[in-house]
Amino acid sequence: MTxxxxxxxxxxxxxxxxxxxxxxxxxxxxxxxxIKLYRDMVRIRRFEERSLHAYQQGKIGGFLHLYIGxxxxxxxxxxxxxxxxxxxxxxxxxxxxxxxxMTMNECMAELYGKFTGxxxxxxxxxxxxxxxxxxxxxxxxxxxxxxxxxxxAFALKYKKVEGCCLCLLGDGAVNQGAYHESLNLAALWxxxxxxxxxxxxxxxxxxxxxxxxxxxxxxxxxxxxxxxEVIDGxxxxxxxxxxxxxxxxxxEEQIPAVVEIQTYRYRGHSVADANxxxxxxxxxxxxxxxxxxxxxxxxxxxxxxxxxxxxxxxxIDREAKKEAADSAKFADESPLPPEEEIFTDVYxxxxxxxxxxxxxxxxxx
Amino acid sequence: xxxxxxxxALNEAFAEEIERDExxxxxxxxxxxxxxxxxxxxxxxxxxxxxxxxxxPISEAGFCGLGIGAxxxxxxxxxxLMFWSFSYVAFDQLFNNAAxxxxxxxxxxxxxxxxxxxxxxxxxxxxxxxxxxxNFAAYTPGLKVVCPATAYDAKGLMKTAxxxxxxxxxxxxxxxxxxxxxVPEEEYLIPLGKADVKREGSxxxxxxxxxxxxxxxxxxxxxxxxxxIDAEVLDLRxxxxxxxxxxxxxxxxxxxxxxxxENKPFCGTAAQIAALIQEHAFDxxxxxxxxxxxxxxxxxxxxxxxxxxxxxxxxxxxxxQEIT
Ligand SMILES: Cc1ncc(C[n+]2csc(CCOP(=O)(O)OP(=O)(O)O)c2C)c(N)n1
Ligand SMILES: [Mg+2]
Numbered sequence: 001m002t003x004x005x006x007x008x009x010x011x012x013x014x015x016x017x018x019x020x021x022x023x024x025x026x027x028x029x030x031x032x033x034x035i036k037l038y039r040d041m042v043r044i045r046r047f048e049e050r051s052l053h054a055y056q057q058g059k060i061g062g063f064l065h066l067y068i069g070x071x072x073x074x075x076x077x078x079x080x081x082x083x084x085x086x087x088x089x090x091x092x093x094x095x096x097x098x099x100x101x102m103t104m105n106e107c108m109a110e111l112y113g114k115f116t117g118x119x120x121x122x123x124x125x126x127x128x129x130x131x132x133x134x135x136x137x138x139x140x141x142x143x144x145x146x147x148x149x150x151x152x153a154f155a156l157k158y159k160k161v162e163g164c165c166l167c168l169l170g171d172g173a174v175n176q177g178a179y180h181e182s183l184n185l186a187a188l189w190x191x192x193x194x195x196x197x198x199x200x201x202x203x204x205x206x207x208x209x210x211x212x213x214x215x216x217x218x219x220x221x222x223x224x225x226x227x228x229e230v231i232d233g234x235x236x237x238x239x240x241x242x243x244x245x246x247x248x249x250x251x252e253e254q255i256p257a258v259v260e261i262q263t264y265r266y267r268g269h270s271v272a273d274a275n276x277x278x279x280x281x282x283x284x285x286x287x288x289x290x291x292x293x294x295x296x297x298x299x300x301x302x303x304x305x306x307x308x309x310x311x312x313x314x315x316i317d318r319e320a321k322k323e324a325a326d327s328a329k330f331a332d333e334s335p336l337p338p339e340e341e342i343f344t345d346v347y348x349x350x351x352x353x354x355x356x357x358x359x360x361x362x363x364x365x
Numbered sequence: 366x367x368x369x370x371x372x373x374a375l376n377e378a379f380a381e382e383i384e385r386d387e388x389x390x391x392x393x394x395x396x397x398x399x400x401x402x403x404x405x406x407x408x409x410x411x412x413x414x415x416x417x418x419x420x421x422p423i424s425e426a427g428f429c430g431l432g433i434g435a436x437x438x439x440x441x442x443x444x445x446l447m448f449w450s451f452s453y454v455a456f457d458q459l460f461n462n463a464a465x466x467x468x469x470x471x472x473x474x475x476x477x478x479x480x481x482x483x484x485x486x487x488x489x490x491x492x493x494x495x496x497x498x499x500n501f502a503a504y505t506p507g508l509k510v511v512c513p514a515t516a517y518d519a520k521g522l523m524k525t526a527x528x529x530x531x532x533x534x535x536x537x538x539x540x541x542x543x544x545x546x547x548v549p550e551e552e553y554l555i556p557l558g559k560a561d562v563k564r565e566g567s568x569x570x571x572x573x574x575x576x577x578x579x580x581x582x583x584x585x586x587x588x589x590x591x592x593x594i595d596a597e598v599l600d601l602r603x604x605x606x607x608x609x610x611x612x613x614x615x616x617x618x619x620x621x622x623x624x625x626x627e628n629k630p631f632c633g634t635a636a637q638i639a640a641l642i643q644e645h646a647f648d649x650x651x652x653x654x655x656x657x658x659x660x661x662x663x664x665x666x667x668x669x670x671x672x673x674x675x676x677x678x679x680x681x682x683x684x685x686q687e688i689t
Contacts, residue, residue, distance in 0.1 A: 061668055062489035113489070113667030124491040124666030140493035141454065142423045175422035176454065203423055205399035211422040279399065337667055342674060346662050362661045363630040 025240040031307050035316075037079055037236055038302055041071040041295045043320045044095045047104050050324035051094070051111055055271050059332065060111045064125050067095035069266040072294035073198055074099040076239035077166050080247055081134070084163025086152050088136040088145050090170055091126030092198075092265075100133040104327035114334035121337045122345065142203075143169065143176025146195070150182045153193035157254055164192040164250035171260075172203020174217050183258070187224040192250035194243070195221075197260040198233070204269045205279040218260035226256055233263035234292040237301070264288040366547040372405050374516035374548050375537070378523035379409055379443065381552065383417050386441060389527060392419045392428055393445025393482075402447045403483065403542055425451050429480065430458035433532075436478045437466070443527060449484030449536055450496040463532040464507035477530045481523070484512075484536035485576060486627060486664050486675045495664035495671075497627045499574070500634045502534045503605040509533040509557060510604040512575035516546040518602055521555030529557065538576045558606030562615070566597035569685050570615040572638060573625040574601040577676050581625050584681035592682070594689055604634055612638060613646050620651040623684045625676050630658040652688035657681050 029037075048066045055064050067074065074095035081087060081100070089096050097107050102118060110117030111125050118128050126140040136152060139145035149167025156163045173179060174197060186193050197217050201208055214220065221228035227249075231242045239261060246257040266289060268276035277285070302308035344351055347361055369377070382389045395402050397410035397420040410418040421428040425446065432442035446452050452459055459480060466474045486495035502510040509531055513519035519537065526533035563578060564585050571581040578600035585596040599615045601608060616622050622642055624635035635656045642654050660674045673680075 062491070062666070063494075110666075113669070119666075121667035121670070122491075122663075122665050124489070126493070127491050127666070140491060141451065143454070144493075172423045175424045175427075177424065177426050178454070204395050204402070206395065206420060206422075210398075210420065336669055337665070339670060339673065342660055342662050342665055342670060364658075364661050 025237045026305075033079070034302060034305075034307055035312075037075045038295075038298055038308065039316050039320070040075045040099055041236075041298065042316050043104070043323065044071045044074060044098050045295060046317070046320040046324040047098060047107065047327070048094060050328050051108065052267075052271060054108075054111065054328055054331075059328075060125075062124055063091070064111070064271040065092040065269065066265070066267040066271070067092055069288060069293070070198060070200060070233065070263045071095055072236045072239060072298065073168075073196070073233050073261050073263060076236045077168070077196065077243065080240055080244055081166070082163065082251070084156065084161050085247070085251075086134040086136060086156070086163065086165045087168070088149050088152065088165065089138065089168035090142065090145055090173065091138070091140045092170070093126065093128050093138040096135060096168070097128045097130065097138075100130060100135045102128065102130050102133065102135070104323050105330045108324075108327035109331040109334050112331035112334070113336065114331055115337040115341070116330070116334040120341060120345070122341075143173040143178045145169065146173070146176070146179040146182040147185075149193050149195065150186045150191050153186065153191035153250075153256070154189065156192055157190075162251050164194060164247050166194050166196055166247075168196045168198055170203060171197060171199040171201065171208050171217055172206065172211060174220065175212060183221065183224045183226065183256075186256035187226050190254040191256055192254045193256045194246050194250055195256075195258045196243070197258065198263055199260050200263050200265045202265075202269070202280065204273065205276070207279070216260055218258045221258035226258055228258040228260070231259055231261045233261040234294045234297055236294065236298050264292065366549055368545040369516045369548040370543055370545050371513075371516040371519050371537070372403065372542040374520035374546075375405050375523055376407060376409065377548075378520045378527070379406065380412070382443075382524055382527045383409070383413050388439055389441045389443065390417050390419065391443045391445065392421055392432060394421055394423055394447050396420060396445050401445070403539055405537075405542065406445070425455040426458055429455040430462060432478050432480075433458060433463050433466075433476055436476045437474050441477050441479075441527060443479045443481065446480060446482035448494055449482050449498055450494050452480070452498060453496070459534075460501070460505055460508075464505045467531075468507060475530050476532045478532050479523070479526045479535060480532065481535035482537060483539040483542075485538040485540060486659065486671060487540055489666065489668040489671060491666040492663035497536070497659070499534075499536050499604050500628045500632060503634060503637070504632070507532070509606065511535045511557060511602065512604060513537065513602060514541070514563075514575055514578040514600050516544070517548050518555060518561070518600075520548055521553050522557065522602060525554045525557055528554075533557070536575065541576055541579070555602070557603045558608050559602065560608035560611035561600045561602055562597060562611070563600045564596065564598040566595040567619055568595045569621040569623060569689055570597045570599055570619045571623050571625055571681065571685075572599045572601065572612060572615065574604060574634065575627065577625045577627055580676055580678060581681060584678045584685070587678060588682060588685060592686070594685060596685065607638075609641055609645070612641060616642055616646045617649045620649055621688050622650070623655045623657060623681065623688070625657045625681055627659050627675050629661050630656060631661065633658050655684045655688055657684045
């Protein structure tokens with residue numbers, strides 16, 4: 001196999017020849033499916049805005065990492081998932097949660113630390129999970145999810161299930177050793193995992209240039225003989241069209257890959273990052289909002305396709321705002337976890353009262 | 366005496382040590398251009414430049430290990446972990462390399478590093494970000510562990526830690542960074558292993574470290590006002606070296622001890638102290654030694670429950686009442 005050099009923009013997955021070239025998203029998706037993609041992006045944004053408001057009201061504390069600006073990645077990745085596909089991400093996890101079908105109510109309630117939250121108020125913003133939707137979190141430690149992604153792919157392969165795992169990480173996370181170990185394992189053992197780098201150009205206040213040697217980041221895959229690609233994250237269609245062949249190959253041939261999706265976050269790293277206009281210019285932020293906003297661009301695309309009318313745009317937005325406001329009300333009115341809940345969900349054995357083992361597990365007195 | 370925040374006191378310690386010793390360098394995530402995730406290093410990059418204050422990528426194992434390696438040639442890295450919770454990513458470097466190379470080289474090497482950052486719960490961020498590994502570190506021969514409770518202690522202990530020739534892990538607290546205490550303008554050092562009686566009392570000894578010492582002071586005031594119990598508060602300041610003499614002395618004085626820690630109970634710091642007390646001051650005890658530790662489960666996110674999980678005034682008073 002010949003190695004491509006740095007000038008190569010990508011090392012593409014060979015498109016399958018059997019059955020002819022895959023249709024592009026624009027032609028393969030139904031009208032309803034397209035509107036759902038659009039609606040979900042709007043829902044994510046309105047959810048995030050509402051949660052920010054709740055944070056400012058003091059109803060939510062701790063860390064809140066907003067996904068605003070990156071919505072196309074969440075909806076595009078989730079929309080490509082087939083019944084045996086799985087997804088796992090870092091702490092900027094609300095967008096993926098809503099995209100895979102978690103409800104605003106359970107997500108907002110989790111942010112509020114309420115018992116009705118998706119993790120009963122035990123995990124918080126960074127730790128959402130929905131295994132029944134094949135969404136494995138929600139991980140607060142940078143890079144911590146990357147070996148798990150390989151492990152999920154390992155399990156699929158071991159069980160001879162035709163599926164793949166999308167493992168999302170940030171541009172800052174690529175410098176963790178665990179990620180590199182994962183790439184090597186994935187390539188060495190032919191695991192059906194696709195690492196999706198959401199490159200929003202910054203890890204907290206550090207630009208890609210100041211943290212990572214070599215670009216594009218996905219090119220590091222070459223060191224492991226893996227395929228890779230860089231994708232424009234402002235276009236839902238483009239993400240789908242370019243990611244889909246990698247997922248096909250992962251499912252069918254157990255070939256891992258790395259894709260880097262270029263995107264941008266409009267807000268600070270977390271709500272606590274008040275000075276995000278210090279390490280990046282207002283002009284830069286404005287440029288993304290004005291010219292690369294994934295929701296605005298997709299709206300235009302759908303308008304051009306004649307699928308989305310002005311009235312529908314307004315209605316979708318109104319509904320999303322209402323859904324978000326309702327979720328905040330739901331969260332507000334929900335109960336806190338009862339105190340005895342502190343000691344449930346620690347051990348499977350205790351929760352299921354198996355009585356199989358002896359000895360103490362908890363040491364409070 | 367001027368009042369300084371805990372954060373500023375640490376900041377002054379770094380500045381003074383950077384100026385004093387050409388080999389002192391600060392490294393860590395977001396500590397230079399961003400001035401620190403918690404602004405502890407604010408202004409130091411602007412003042413001392415890239416050579417002395419360096420931003421790292423998110424590579425805890427890499428930069429902790431790099432610091433250890435550099436220290437073997439006499440550099441004195443002060444390595445910031447944005448949270449001590451992230452030390453788990455660098456566990457091998459910190460708990461294997463830093464702790465043992467001196468021993469395994471038969472004393473040929475030493476590792477004069479400081480690893481520092483906040484290690485606390487109570488901030489509503491969930492289990493992955495709320496670890497308090499002072500007991501892990503103290504468990505490990507070769508490592509030293511310091512947990513300052515006030516701005517004064519933070520500065521004096523940090524300067525000593527930087528001059529120490531062994532690896533010293535300094536565990537700070539995000540909830541203390543903004544609080545103020547008196548800090549003298551003239552230079553001072555606080556030796557490691559010297560506990561501090563932060564409040565004199567005669568009925569019971571509250572023994573704690575880090576922010577728990579402050580919580581104990583609050584509890585002591587309330588015990589006095591509402592229950593007429595006069596509690597002594599002993600702040601350990603460092604866990605290893607541990608001021609065993611001071612612990613035994615206060616127990617011999619009050620004959621009762623409540624140990625307060627943010628560690629979980631199983632093999633937490635207080636478990637070791639309780640063992641020492643029963644071994645060396647058994648005859649002086651009028652009641653069993655009590656522990657108030659963090660509740661024995663991963664840190665819960667939900668804030669009102671988390672506040673019950675870590676030691677608070679209510680739980681300390683309850684423990685005191687059980688033995689007085
Ligand atoms: C091991 C570890 N180190 C540091 C942090 C603190 N931290 C949280 S997010 C972050 C930046 C990550 O940036 P990136 O990977 O680009 O993801 P983004 O936040 O841009 O989505 C840092 C340093 C952490 N959570 N875990
Ligand atoms: Mg980033």
